[in-house]
Amino acid sequence: MNTQADDAYPIEILLVEDNPGDVRLVQEAMRAAKMRNRMSVVEDGVDAMAFLRREGHFADAPRPDLILLDLNLPRKDGREVLAEVKADPQLRRIPVVVLTTSQAEEDVLRAYDLHANCFVTKPVQFEQFMQVVQVIDNFWVNVVTLPKA
Numbered sequence: 001m002n003t004q005a006d007d008a009y010p011i012e013i014l015l016v017e018d019n020p021g022d023v024r025l026v027q028e029a030m031r032a033a034k035m036r037n038r039m040s041v042v043e044d045g046v047d048a049m050a051f052l053r054r055e056g057h058f059a060d061a062p063r064p065d066l067i068l069l070d071l072n073l074p075r076k077d078g079r080e081v082l083a084e085v086k087a088d089p090q091l092r093r094i095p096v097v098v099l100t101t102s103q104a105e106e107d108v109l110r111a112y113d114l115h116a117n118c119f120v121t122k123p124v125q126f127e128q129f130m131q132v133v134q135v136i137d138n139f140w141v142n143v144v145t146l147p148k149a
Helices: 019-034 045-053 080-089 105-113 126-141
Strands: 012-017 038-040 066-069 098-102 120-122
Touching: 012 019, 012 045, 019 038, 019 126, 038 045, 045 066, 045 080, 066 080, 080 098, 080 126, 098 126, 105 120
Parallel strands: 012 038, 012 066, 066 098, 098 120
Antiparallel strands: none
């Protein structure tokens, strides 16, 4: 099996999340899974796009191999970020996992219409949240072959 995990470097993950508790949970789940990754975190959609385009104080930002994107963000919401990422020829190949509290069918449909790679609803319970993040991490690190930056 040709996977990203066979490569000599950890994958770069960009977490776009404004809830500090959820950021901490994602970081803990990834550490607990002992997966090879490096995670950068931005708190809103404006910073997400600046990070991805390496603008301003993000000039030296690593190009992410995977984006974990919340939908409900300040300044620019996740739907706008997703639309911009998938419309940009330099960014569109980066897989985007929508990781949100929303269970609304309209959000699911809109995310896929905007070419999200998957849509995951954040579980409320701690153990389930940890398990979901570990499954996402395992899938994108050990199962999927990601495009080179």
